[in-house]
Amino acid sequence: MSKTGLHVADKRVIEKKGLEQILNLLQFEGYQTIGPIVRDKAIVLGELGSITDLPIGWTDFQEAGTYRLERNKRDTFFEYALGPHSWKKYLHPPRVLLWQARRSDTGLEIDEQKQKVPKYAFIGIRPCELSALAILDNVFSSGDFFDPTYTLRRKQAFLMAVNCARPGRTCFCVSMNTGPAATSGFDIVLTEVKVQGSHIFVAEAGSAGGEKMLTKVKSRKAGEKEIKFEQRMLQRARMQMGRSLDTSNLRSIFFEKFEHPRWNQTAKKCLACGNCTIVCPTCFCHSIEDSNSLSGDRAERWRRWDSCFAQDFSYMHGGMIRASVASRYRQWLGHKLATWADQFGTIGCVGCGRCITWCPVGIDISHEASAILQEIKPPGHNA
Amino acid sequence: MKAINKEPMASVFHPVERFIPETHDTFTLEFRPKNNSAEFHFRPGQFNMLYMYGVGEVPISISGDPANSAKIVHTVRAYGSVTSRMMTLKKGDPLGVRGPFGRGWPIETLSGHDILLCAGGIGVAPLRPVLYYILAHREKFGQAILIYGERTPGDLIYREQIEKWRGRFDLEVNVTVDSAREGWHGNVGVVTTLISRLQCDPANTFAMLCGPEIMMYYTIKELKNRGLPDNHIHISMERNMKCGIGFCGHCQVGPKFVCKDGPVFLYSQVEHLFRKQEI
Amino acid sequence: MKISESELAGHPFFEDLDPELLKFFSASAAHANYPAEQMIYREGHEANQFLLIRQGKVAVELFSAGRGGLVIQTVGAGDILGWSWLFPPYRRRFDARALQDTAAFAWDGIFLRQEAEANHRLGYELLKRFSKIVVERLQATRLQLLDVYGKHA
Numbered sequence: 138m139s140k141t142g143l144h145v146a147d148k149r150v151i152e153k154k155g156l157e158q159i160l161n162l163l164q165f166e167g168y169q170t171i172g173p174i175v176r177d178k179a180i181v182l183g184e185l186g187s188i189t190d191l192p193i194g195w196t197d198f199q200e201a202g203t204y205r206l207e208r209n210k211r212d213t214f215f216e217y218a219l220g221p222h223s224w225k226k227y228l229h230p231p232r233v234l235l236w237q238a239r240r241s242d243t244g245l246e247i248d249e250q251k252q253k254v255p256k257y258a259f260i261g262i263r264p265c266e267l268s269a270l271a272i273l274d275n276v277f278s279s280g281d282f283f284d285p286t287y288t289l290r291r292k293q294a295f296l297m298a299v300n301c302a303r304p305g306r307t308c309f310c311v312s313m314n315t316g317p318a319a320t321s322g323f324d325i326v327l328t329e330v331k332v333q334g335s336h337i338f339v340a341e342a343g344s345a346g347g348e349k350m351l352t353k354v355k356s357r358k359a360g361e362k363e364i365k366f367e368q369r370m371l372q373r374a375r376m377q378m379g380r381s382l383d384t385s386n387l388r389s390i391f392f393e394k395f396e397h398p399r400w401n402q403t404a405k406k407c408l409a410c411g412n413c414t415i416v417c418p419t420c421f422c423h424s425i426e427d428s429n430s431l432s433g434d435r436a437e438r439w440r441r442w443d444s445c446f447a448q449d450f451s452y453m454h455g456g457m458i459r460a461s462v463a464s465r466y467r468q469w470l471g472h473k474l475a476t477w478a479d480q481f482g483t484i485g486c487v488g489c490g491r492c493i494t495w496c497p498v499g500i501d502i503s504h505e506a507s508a509i510l511q512e513i514k515p516p517g518h519n520a
Numbered sequence: 521m522k523a524i525n526k527e528p529m530a531s532v533f534h535p536v537e538r539f540i541p542e543t544h545d546t547f548t549l550e551f552r553p554k555n556n557s558a559e560f561h562f563r564p565g566q567f568n569m570l571y572m573y574g575v576g577e578v579p580i581s582i583s584g585d586p587a588n589s590a591k592i593v594h595t596v597r598a599y600g601s602v603t604s605r606m607m608t609l610k611k612g613d614p615l616g617v618r619g620p621f622g623r624g625w626p627i628e629t630l631s632g633h634d635i636l637l638c639a640g641g642i643g644v645a646p647l648r649p650v651l652y653y654i655l656a657h658r659e660k661f662g663q664a665i666l667i668y669g670e671r672t673p674g675d676l677i678y679r680e681q682i683e684k685w686r687g688r689f690d691l692e693v694n695v696t697v698d699s700a701r702e703g704w705h706g707n708v709g710v711v712t713t714l715i716s717r718l719q720c721d722p723a724n725t726f727a728m729l730c731g732p733e734i735m736m737y738y739t740i741k742e743l744k745n746r747g748l749p750d751n752h753i754h755i756s757m758e759r760n761m762k763c764g765i766g767f768c769g770h771c772q773v774g775p776k777f778v779c780k781d782g783p784v785f786l787y788s789q790v791e792h793l794f795r796k797q798e799i
Numbered sequence: 800m801k802i803s804e805s806e807l808a809g810h811p812f813f814e815d816l817d818p819e820l821l822k823f824f825s826a827s828a829a830h831a832n833y834p835a836e837q838m839i840y841r842e843g844h845e846a847n848q849f850l851l852i853r854q855g856k857v858a859v860e861l862f863s864a865g866r867g868g869l870v871i872q873t874v875g876a877g878d879i880l881g882w883s884w885l886f887p888p889y890r891r892r893f894d895a896r897a898l899q900d901t902a903a904f905a906w907d908g909i910f911l912r913q914e915a916e917a918n919h920r921l922g923y924e925l926l927k928r929f930s931k932i933v934v935e936r937l938q939a940t941r942l943q944l945l946d947v948y949g950k951h952a
Contacts, residue, residue: 238531247531277767280765281765285527392792422768422769427571438531451770458798460798698943698946700869702870704858705858709939709943710939712942731948732948735948738938
């Protein structure tokens with residue numbers, strides 16, 4: 138039995154041709170195949186026509202506040218970490234038209250948007266990102282309601298994941314128990330193995346749909362040496378995490394440490410630009426905007442991404458609840474690492490490291506968390 | 521309680537049936553639900569998202585009688601741009617409604633107890649449905665007391681109704697204002713002064729508070745001085761709301777979503793969050 | 800009509816007071832009655848009386864030329880009325896008007912001040928109880944100032 142517990146064939150091996158076949162089959166079945174592409178000097182998410190659209194031979198260098206692409210001279214397809222886009226771009230789109238209303242003789246009528254729900258195939262989704270989707274699944278269907286925009290797209294999505302053999306320097310999926318190998322939540326998972334002139338993908342199905350797909354393409358059973366090599370690669374990747382985070386007492390970050398002096402210190406650097414919330418794969422806050430045409434005969438309700446760093450995010454008649462940058466930073470970090478668990482049963486962070494990479498001043502969530510968790514003696518207190 | 525809308529983000533437009541001015545900046549709207557359902561059911565303490573066509577949407581507590589499913593009633597104080605524009609509504613004008621949302625006052629679970637309602641300002645509106653419920657099931661409860669504080673006598677709402685209720689032998693109604701002109705013969709002083717004079721048995725009394733946070737804060741202090749335990753006090757909190765259904769993240773107070781975990785909270789469960797600065 | 804210690808002891812102001820001091824207060828107390836709408840004292844008048852309201856309601860007012868009388872506070876049974884008799888210049892700062900038929904206990908302010916100077920135990924008890932009330936009134940007044948029901952709340 139495979140790691141996923143499904144009675145599928147043991148691990149298989151496909152070649153580049155097989156990968157292209159899968160892509161074509163998905164497109165034939167009506168999926169929009171989305172995956173990593175190079176654009177604007179970064180690896181972002183976009184439509185894949187063929188596997189040649191993937192960032193072949195590219196790798197990335199990431200550090201706090203730093204991102205750049207480099208060539209790796211190996212013609213690999215997936216030897217990089219994550220770019221600024223996350224899959225919420227597709228499942229929880231930045232702008233959604235919820236409905237339009239128009240004046241008619243009978244009064245006001247709402248035309249609900251009966252848009253066709255796109256069928257997405259996510260190619261190259263990483264293990265931490267699979268965890269992020271599982272987290273968002275929880276967010277958008279807890280309580281009495283569920284969010285149809287997310288839920289309908291999510292239900293139809295085909296997920297072909299890729300394990301991370303080469304983590305980035307800002308990654309800490311091991312601390313968050315979300316990688317570098319995927320254990321569930323995918324239709325197919327691949328590990329790219331390029332060594333000594335052979336370039337293959339060890340493949341494993343994680344669902345009936347994934348299994349079906351694998352049987353349709355040319356593949357062979359994976360050999361013992363290949364499986365061992367794959368395991369060693371992933372084990373090495375576990376050792377190469379650039380960051381770590383102690384998750385044993387994260388809840389105290391929001392509750393006991395509410396008045397920790399670190400909040401004010403970090404606020405001096407933080408620009409409240411909201412980059413972290415844009416790149417974070419689990420940040421879901423959005424705003425509802427009502428607008429109307431100049432003539433007044435049509436009104437629209439839109440939904441758009443919002444950020445708890447926005448100055449008016451907490452605005453109520455009279456003023457802002459969280460006026461200071463320190464309070465907004467604490468809200469973001471406290472929510473992500475602490476109160477999220479109270480709300481949804483898991484920690485909100487998957488250790489993808491994007492917020493560290495894309496913070497213009499290099500604020501590091503893992504450093505902030507450990508700084509706050511350290512015992513400090515408040516000024517004026519005796520030992 | 522399931523919302524009357526199939527799609528919780530889509531407002532259903534109802535025509536205004538009555539516009540009742542209460543004070544210079546406060547008014548009550550009554551709608552008759554149309555279309556999907558001929559009935560509107562809600563629990564005291566819940567709110568609707570009210571959408572003024574072309575202007576915007578705001579959360580407003582429902583202030584009517586929960587036993588009357590033929591009407592949707594809201595009392596609104598003009599605080600911002602949307603609520604100020606709502607003051608121009610006339611009979612027949614449409615208003616978008618979606619809801620009811622939120623957790624209400626747990627009045628049904630408090631049979632056999634004494635109930636103290638503490639209202640500050642427009643906070644009396646979400647408490648009025650509780651009073652309707654109590655009066656409709658009067659034998660189920662012990663003492664019933666309403667204390668209500670406003671800025672000036674001119675700001676008091678539901679005046680006729682409150683004066684009528686004052687006349688009942690099975691209800692105690694105490695009203696106070698922060699300041700008044702000569703000619704006002706009622707109490708003047710903050711609403712907390714009404715609590716110290718109450719005759720009540722703290723072990724059997726359950727309090728429901730609604731009003732500005734500072735008012736609730738001082739009221740809670742007074743109630744605790746009188747011996748009410750934290751788990752006998754319920755408060756209604758308020759935050760910026762956009763979706764009203766727990767998805768947009770705006771209304772969070774620590775781990776709580778005011779729109780779906782509240783707006784009514786048991787004080788003992790939010791004591792560590794309430795009045796924490798910049799939470 | 801003589802006022803007994805037990806009549807006074809029921810009031811929060813005299814709670815836990817030494818029996819000897821309670822005797823002093825009951826012996827020096829007098830009844831004071833004000834029909835509804837009567838002015839009990841006026842702003843600027845000499846403050847010579849210490850009043851403890853037994854029943855009724857009194858409005859503490861400040862007169863404003865443009866707006867008439869502004870009621871700052873109402874006091875009722877168990878409350879004390881006025882403390883300007885304790886501090887120089889011993890002049891009332893506000894008007895006090897009975898809103899209902901009001902009955903009170905009254906003490907001569909000058910007499911009480913003299914006795915308090917002579918008997919410091921009496922003085923301390925008096926001031927201890929007054930300061931508590933003043934602090935509570937201050938807190939309440941601050942709340943009123945915040946205008947919590949206003950738009951900017």
